[in-house]
Amino acid sequence: MLAAREQGQDNPRMLHNFIEFLYLYGHFAGEDLEEEEDEDLGTPTIDEEQGPLLEGADTDEPESQLIHRSVASLKPSERTPLMSRSMSQSMSQSHASIRRRRRQSVGSHGDATVTQAVLMLLKSFVGTGVLFLGKAFYNGGMLFSTVVLVVIALVSLWSFLLLVHAKFAVSGSFGDIGGALYGNWMRQLILASIVISQLGFVSAYLIFVAENLQAFILAVSKCKHLVSTTTLIFAQLVLFIPLSLVRNLAKLSTTALVADAFILVGLVYLFSMEANVILERGGVADIKWFNEKDFPLLIGTAVFSFEGVGLVIPITDAMREPRKFPKVLTGVMLFLVVLFGGAGALAYAAFGSSINTVVLKNLPQDSKPVQSVQFLYSLAILLSTPLQLFPALRILETALFVKSGKTSLRVKWTKNLFRLFVVLGCVVVSIFGAKDLDKFVSFVGSCACVPLCFVYPAMLHYKAVAKTRFQKGSDIALMVFGMAAAVYTSIQTIKLMAAPSGPSEPLGNCTPPQPGSGNGPDSPFWPGAGLF
Incomplete structure (x- = not known):
């Protein structure tokens, strides 16, 4: 290129x-x-x-x-250094x-067409979240999950549109708009929330890749080698650290292209396999319409899946006709409701109460195509992880470092060490969250994504655009809904994380370890375990 x-x-x-x-x-x-x-x-x-x-x-x-x-x-002379x-x-x-x-500049805009904007939105939203929705539907129940997913999608769309209209009224970034309307504290709060959410995504991605690779290694070794998720999380650093040090995003274009291609292949294969399972059984698996115990986990996971507020403003700016973006976004969000809702319902209907947090692990682990998809999807998410980390790194670096590393090697390596420290921090968080991936994803969605998606856009629209009593009332209602949802779901998720764990998820065709049995995946007595 x-x-x-x-x-x-x-x-x-x-x-x-x-x-x-x-x-x-x-x-x-x-x-x-x-x-x-x-x-x-x-x-x-x-x-x-x-x-x-x-x-x-x-x-x-x-x-x-x-x-x-x-x-x-x-005024350079012959003795003036080149730089x-x-x-x-x-x-x-x-x-x-x-x-x-x-x-x-209020009048600045790009030349992206409607089709290009649609593709950019789809690439932004479709990632790991779609694979967590099967377990999310189990946590909420089929009927409750379907209704909640549609509601979360519509509220997210409403919130995104509020942000777009605030952007039309006040130029600048998400943080700039908040700073102009409420002061610097609001800008810093928005940026802090972006950093926390992106770091949460990175940690969830690391766990996702580790769990998939664990199942992959078990399958290809015929249950002889079980590598702990902690080991596999650290193993990802071999590729993750070099990619996290890349500062020119154009250099990541090839990895982004490969990652999206693998994700597309994986989703098509997954949906076809799930449909085949239902057809061969002649009906759906054991399902509940409402799960009164774990339903709060569904809300956080749904918000996690639809979180894309950070790309609303840049895509708006990139369009040749920014005023068309609300219609484009509405169409894409309606499509995502069908895609995500269908993915969650199909996975839950296919595997019922035996569904894993990562639905790929429910597929026949001794199948070579399944093993290939599992490995390629893991690689795709691993290649996508540095892209999720980049905004958080740059926001933190901009806040902490005044000088550029162009003229100072010390500053450049200080930044490199800082990036390494952030990556290792994500690794530590992912190790603690690996025990319950579905609960960790829900916590990230509830604690970090809900304020970004619901509360802040409503606050900006309230002060920049809202004139009528209805507009102001609806903005206040969205703020209250967002804050209440964030507090309630976060507290409930923490309680569920602190509760005693149930039986471990099946590890493909291998016998799953049971809590307190002393024969778990981290035990040296695990049958056939290698020295990993």
Whole structure:
């Protein structure tokens, strides 16, 4: 791709679309998260490569003239270094000024079509959440889960639209809008919530990959080798750490393309297998219409699945006609209701009370196609994890580091060590959450995602747009609903996490360990366990 660009050739259209998709994470929640050290005159960044996405930015002076004037003002001589500290700082300030003016321009927009916006939204929403919905339906019951999922989807859509209308009224990022309307404390609160939610996603992804790889290794070794989830979580660092140090998102375009291809293949195969199970049985498995014990877990998982508020503003900015985005978003959300609702109901109907948190583990583990899908889906999520981590890293780095690492090797390596520390923090959290993945996912959704999805957009719309009594009343109602849902579901999830665990989930065709039996997956007496 880079070679083609150097030779003056266009990128393949598919890769071009994926770079546009990665642009969204470089401007997550509308924030400018690109690093200054990547933005020199010789190395284009996603922002420069994807200029059409932001064509029409209303600036008083062409960017090339701004950069030329800032460099020319340094008056270099033959003895002047090619890149002095002052030149680097001046160029960084010029780029920062350009980006700030571009982002805050009310009239700025991109050239993404409606079709491209639809594809970007689908890529943003479809990931691991769809695989957790089968267990979520078990936790809530078939009827209750169906109703709640539709309600959560509609409330999420309503909230996203409130944020879009607030964006139309007040330019800037999610945090900028909050800061303009309520003060800096609101901006910091929004950014903190984004960081917490993204780190929660990363931790959940690490657990997901570890559990799938555990089942995969058990299957291919015919139950002779059981690797603990803790070991597999640490093993992911071999790939995760190098990818987390990547600062130019364009370099992740290939991994993002591969990951989405694997996810698509995995979902198609999973749905076909679930339908086949129901047909062969001649009906659905044992199901409940309502599960009075575990239903709070459903709410958090549903919010986790529909969480995508961080990409609402960048996709709006990327569109050629931003005013069409509400209709585009509405259509996509209605499709996702069918997709997610169908996925959860189909999985629960196929496997009933025996369903695993990750439904892939319910498929025949001795099947080679199942093993292939399990491995490829795990690899896809592992390759997607750095993309989820990127916004949190950049928000934290922007808050903690003033200087760029372009002119200071010490600053650059300090940032690298900081990234390593954050990654290890996610690993520690995932190890503690691995015991009950479904409860951990629900907790992330309840505690971190609910305020972002429901409370903050309503607060912004209330102050920026709401004029009538109905608008103000509905905004207040959404705020109260969001806060009540966050508090109630978080408390209930914590109680369920603290309760004694029931029987362990089946490990494919292998005998599942029982709590307190001394013969569990971490026991050296596990039948055929290798030294892992």
